[in-house]
Amino acid sequence: MQASLDNEVQRLYHKLHPLGWSRDDCELIAPTTLEINTLKHQQNAVILAHSYQTPDIMYGVGDYVGDSYGLSVQATEHPAQKIIFCSVYFMGETAKLLNPGKQVLVPRVAGCSLADSISGAQVRALRREHPQAGVVCYVNTYAEVKAESDACCTSANAVEVVEAMPQDEILFIPDRLMGLNLDKISSKTIRTWDGTCIVxxxxxxxxxxxxxxxxxxxxxxxxxxxxxxxxxxxxxxxxxxxxxxxxxxxxxxxxxxxxxxxxxxxxxxxxxxxxxxxxxxxCPYMKEIQLDDVLKALKDPAPEQFIEIPADIAHRARASLDRMFELEREGRAILAERGTGALPWTA
Ligand code: SF4
The missing domain is CATH 3.40.50.10800 (NadA-like)
Incomplete structure (x- = not known):
């Protein structure tokens, strides 16, 4: 047991020393990371760590580190039947939408200034006000918002998705600043919502x-x-x-x-x-998540740590994600035909 602990300290030190962690810091967290990693293997679980997590989570227990959408897609190809997603709640929901047959847990029910700025009911009200507009939601939204949108998008494909929408007017929700950046490079009329990422x-x-x-x-x-x-x-x-x-x-x-x-x-x-x-x-939301919360998700999960999405919402939200892929492909072809190719945000 002592040998495993010593090895764990050594492993952590190798990973975390370049980020300023001392051997004492590593000794402090090693019993917890060792327990998490042991339980993870026993339970055939995979731990996804968003890039905004702290280094002890990313490099101490995370199997994969990345952005929310990329990690959720990666999990679909992984044989593990249990996913622990170290990130805010809406990201856990995205993982569940793409991995409906797997158990998805979040260490904490953490919010997000952007996702919390809009609800499904508010999207329905927007649609009534602007019936001629198409609705594109950024992936940083709750499942109920994705379910009310025509298509979802990420920061990597927002331009293509918006250009391929059949409508000339687009309600881009919820990130106002990303919507304004999009407005500068898109041929569409972009209407924004007043959400922002506080970071x-x-x-x-x-x-x-x-x-x-x-x-x-x-x-x-x-x-x-x-x-x-x-x-x-x-x-x-x-x-x-x-x-x-x-x-x-x-x-x-x-x-x-x-x-x-x-x-x-x-x-x-x-x-x-x-x-x-x-x-x-x-990001104060991302930093709510501690190693002890990850341990709890594996050892003694509370009901709120399990991601459950009502079937009707999950079905429509998934459709909005699927539509994103179709529109991304069409948008790429449209931009190529115009001779502009992929448009960078800095254009
Ligand atoms: S506030 Fe910003 S950085 Fe934090 S989770 Fe939300 S979008 Fe991500």
Missing amino acids: HEGFNVDSVHDIRRRFPGVKILAHPECTPGLVAEVDYAGGTSGMLNYVRNSEAHTFMLVTECGLTDRFKAEFRDKEIVGTCIL
């Missing part, structure tokens, strides 16, 4: 200018949930996978990530030859 709306363009002055040659990457003024000033705007590809393929050495601190940690851990500079902002 990404918190950055201002002055910090970008300051970093450019202090680090000549720096490449600055932002999420399209940031303000259009900021997005216009960066070298690349996109979601997690787009940012990863950009850094992986760039010859630059220094980067600033205008996003949540967990992703900054992830880049520091995974690109040890690159330098990540500047500040980041913590």
Whole structure:
């Protein structure tokens, strides 16, 4: 037992030391990560960790680290029948929609400023006000909102999905800032809702200018949930996978990530030859999740940790996700025909 614990401390130290964790820090969490990893194997479970989780979760117990949609898709290909999704509640719902036959649990019932800004009833009211418009919802929404929308989208395919919608007018919900960014590059009339991500709306363009002055040659990457003024000033705007590809393929050495601190940690851990500079902002919802909550989900789960979606809502929400794939393909063809190809958010 002592040997396993020593090995666990060593494993954690190797992963977490580059992020500033000491051996003492690793010794403190090792009994819990060891218990979680043992239970996980005994129960044939897989632990998905969103990139905004803390390093002890991402690298201590997570089997896969990524963005919510990518992780949910990955889980469909994994043989495990139990999914523990370390993230906020709506992300657990997305995993359940894509893995209806599996048990999906979240360590905490954590909210999100964006997802909490709109309900299914509010989407129905919007539809009554704008009957001529199509409704596209960002994936950062609850299942009941997806169920009331014509199609879902991610930050990676929002442009294609919107361009392929049959209507000229689009209600883009709930992220106002992403909707405004979309409005700058889309041929459609975009109407927005007043939701925002409290992390990404918190950055201002002055910090970008300051970093450019202090680090000549720096490449600055932002999420399209940031303000259009900021997005216009960066070298690349996109979601997690787009940012990863950009850094992986760039010859630059220094980067600033205008996003949540967990992703900054992830880049520091995974690109040890690159330098990540500047500040980041913590998401208080994501940071609610602690190792003890993950342990509880495996050892003695509370009823609220299980994701259950009423069948009718699940059916319609899944249809909205399926429609996303069709529209993404059609949108790509439309953009290619126009000769524009894939439109970057920074256009
Ligand atoms: S970073 Fe936090 S507030 Fe922003 S969309 Fe993600 S969960 Fe919601």
